[in-house]
Amino acid sequence: MRIKYTISVIFIVALVIIEKENNIISKVSDKLTPRLTPLTPRLTLVTPLTPLPSTNDSERLQSSTGSLLDSTAGQRHVLLLAGTRTGSSFVGEFFNQLGPEVFYLFEPLWHVERMLTVESGGTNASVAAPAYRDVLRQLLLCNFSLLEDFMEPRPQEHVTAALFRRESSRALCEEPVCTLPARREFERYRCRVRRCGPLNLTLAGQSCLQRRHRVIKTVRVRQLETLRPLAEDPRLHMRFIQLVRDPRAVLASRMVAFSSRYRSWQRWAAGEELPLDQDEVRKLRANCDNIRMSAELGLQQPAWLRGRYMLVRYEDIARFPMRKAAEMYAFTGIPFTAQAEQWILKNTQASQEASGVYSTQKNSSQQVEKWRRSVSFRLVQLVQEECSATMRLFGYRPAENQQMLSDTSLSLIEDRTFL
Numbered sequence: 414m415r416i417k418y419t420i421s422v423i424f425i426v427a428l429v430i431i432e433k434e435n436n437i438i439s440k441v442s443d444k445l446t447p448r449l450t451p452l453t454p455r456l457t458l459v460t461p462l463t464p465l466p467s468t469n470d471s472e473r474l475q476s477s478t479g480s481l482l483d484s485t486a487g488q489r490h491v492l493l494l495a496g497t498r499t500g501s502s503f504v505g506e507f508f509n510q511l512g513p514e515v516f517y518l519f520e521p522l523w524h525v526e527r528m529l530t531v532e533s534g535g536t537n538a539s540v541a542a543p544a545y546r547d548v549l550r551q552l553l554l555c556n557f558s559l560l561e562d563f564m565e566p567r568p569q570e571h572v573t574a575a576l577f578r579r580e581s582s583r584a585l586c587e588e589p590v591c592t593l594p595a596r597r598e599f600e601r602y603r604c605r606v607r608r609c610g611p612l613n614l615t616l617a618g619q620s621c622l623q624r625r626h627r628v629i630k631t632v633r634v635r636q637l638e639t640l641r642p643l644a645e646d647p648r649l650h651m652r653f654i655q656l657v658r659d660p661r662a663v664l665a666s667r668m669v670a671f672s673s674r675y676r677s678w679q680r681w682a683a684g685e686e687l688p689l690d691q692d693e694v695r696k697l698r699a700n701c702d703n704i705r706m707s708a709e710l711g712l713q714q715p716a717w718l719r720g721r722y723m724l725v726r727y728e729d730i731a732r733f734p735m736r737k738a739a740e741m742y743a744f745t746g747i748p749f750t751a752q753a754e755q756w757i758l759k760n761t762q763a764s765q766e767a768s769g770v771y772s773t774q775k776n777s778s779q780q781v782e783k784w785r786r787s788v789s790f791r792l793v794q795l796v797q798e799e800c801s802a803t804m805r806l807f808g809y810r811p812a813e814n815q816q817m818l819s820d821t822s823l824s825l826i827e828d829r830t831f832l
């Protein structure tokens with residue numbers, strides 16, 4: 414009798430323990446496996462060694478026969494495509510901060526654009542687009558030699574002190590790429606956290622090859638279509654993330670950042686009767702059209718893009734940074750790291766709520782819609798006319814009058830999941 418009783422107690426205790434463990438395990442895997450929205454169909458959390466479903470049969474064959482020791486297994490090449498003032502530097506950090514597996518470059522095309530800028534200002538797209546594409550391809554393959562052709566001054570023996578925003582790339586500021594500067598150079602070549610000598614691009618290329626994943630952020634690609642050859646290059650395992658933001662907020666931000674260029678707009682926005690620079694209006698519209706056309710292409714999922722394209726709104730990242738970061742990592746197949754999680758927590762003031770870290774909301778949507786209190790309805794109306802199709806596609810609701818614009822308790826961001 415006693416033995417029977419003891420056995421049942423042990424049995425129950427064991428059940429309880431198993432149940433608890435299950436709970437813990439499922440909690441942990443909840444944490445590790447971000448719940449995916451329909452944005453990323455068919456993809457579950459992808460570890461670096463799991464081949465992704467591929468649209469290209471021969472590529473799929475290759476990766477499924479590749480051994481676990483194959484250094485390119487699970488390798489990812491990511492382009493973060495955005496416009497200016499869309500928060501792309503911030504989102505780029507989500508990848509820059511991932512750790513030693515990732516080689517991240519910040520706006521390398523700056524050099525290409527500068528060299529190709531024509532006298533009247535701007536670039537000729539039919540010249541710039543192929544140049545951007547070729548430089549990106551070479552960089553994703555860890556070869557800086559084509560970029561060197563566009564650098565001014567030209568690197569000497571592959572060494573330069575002039576790479577644009579080198580300090581924004583951790584890989585270029587860490588061992589072994591960061592070498593101690595000679596004493597007389599000490600003040601000149603500084604990374605954020607340490608002093609480094611001039612940049613040896615051969616060394617940078619070698620370090621790039623040592624890292625499994627490569628990520629480049631750029632605001633200079635106008636049309637996703639122009640990057641099709643990269644998606645089709647079997648040496649690259651491309652993922653494209655297009656980052657978009659409410660064009661009204663972008664314009665408000667540009668008017669602060671480049672205030673001298675927008676002086677007449679400021680006066681016009683304040684109600685003065687003066688002719689608006691039609692060139693700038695055309696640029697505004699062209700910019701919105703380019704962003705929309707790229708997104709429409711991506712969302713249509715032509716065969717060459719299938720499983721390779723993700724659309725992200727800046728507003729969603731600002732409100733749900735951890736959740737959106739997890740979605741982006743899951744989509745690219747690059748594992749989330751504790752280091753990145755720490756960085757995001759620290760830099761978004763996301764608080765840990767009972768519902769779990771992935772549902773945390775950056776301070777508030779108020780932060781995201783702050784621009785609404787600093788722009789006039791007249792300006793907003795102009796953007797809403799020039800960019801109406803773009804705004805509709807991304808779920809940015811038009812403001813009908815000044816009152817609706819300034820009442821931030823009424824959100825102008827519709828909930829959307831794309832795809």
Ligand SMILES: *[C@@H]1O[C@H](CO)[C@@H](O)[C@H](O)[C@H]1NC(C)=O
Nearest residue numbers: 469470471472475645646647
């Ligand atoms: C698929 O990849 C192979 C190399 O792995 C390449 O030769 C072929 O052109 C690709 N096909 C398509 C349709 O992209």
Ligand SMILES: *[C@@H]1O[C@H](CO)[C@@H](O)[C@H](O)[C@H]1NC(C)=O
Nearest residue numbers: 531533536537538539540541
């Ligand atoms: C852009 O470059 C192409 C090729 O060099 C040329 O044919 C075209 O006329 C140029 N367009 C403009 C607007 O300069």
Ligand SMILES: *[C@@H]1O[C@H](CO)[C@@H](O)[C@H](O)[C@H]1NC(C)=O
Nearest residue numbers: 551554555556557558559618
């Ligand atoms: C880099 O690419 C250039 C051609 O653009 C080629 O000549 C060179 O050998 C490549 N370097 C490496 C290390 O592959």
Ligand SMILES: *[C@@H]1O[C@H](CO)[C@@H](O)[C@H](O)[C@H]1NC(C)=O
Nearest residue numbers: 570571572613614615616619
């Ligand atoms: C740059 O790094 C490469 C690879 O380590 C090395 O062979 C070369 O000598 C370095 N160049 C200079 C000028 O130090």
Ligand SMILES: *[C@@H]1O[C@H](CO)[C@@H](O)[C@H](O)[C@H]1NC(C)=O
Nearest residue numbers: 762763764775776777779780
């Ligand atoms: C959120 O932002 C508001 C101002 O926009 C500030 O007063 C408040 O303290 C912030 N809350 C948190 C939790 O950071």
